[in-house]
Amino acid sequence: MNNTLTALEAMRLSEAVLPKDQPGSSKPEADLNWAAVAHFLQNCQNLPSHNSGDWVSEDPKDRGGFVYYPR
Numbered sequence: 001m002n003n004t005l006t007a008l009e010a011m012r013l014s015e016a017v018l019p020k021d022q023p024g025s026s027k028p029e030a031d032l033n034w035a036a037v038a039h040f041l042q043n044c045q046n047l048p049s050h051n052s053g054d055w056v057s058e059d060p061k062d063r064g065g066f067v068y069y070p071r
Helices: 004-015 034-044
Strands: none
Touching: 004 034
């Protein structure tokens, strides 16, 4: 998750500083799909209420843990 956080922070900062490449537009526009980011993070989490992956465990001791990358 640390790698993901570092990448997201870099992308968010570049969104704030660099306008999206659109001819004739000086207004910055978000280029990152934040809904996709949330979906990716939910798919990394071992939480049956948010992740329907077959690897997700119902065991209470594993509840809420993360994997490095969803399968």
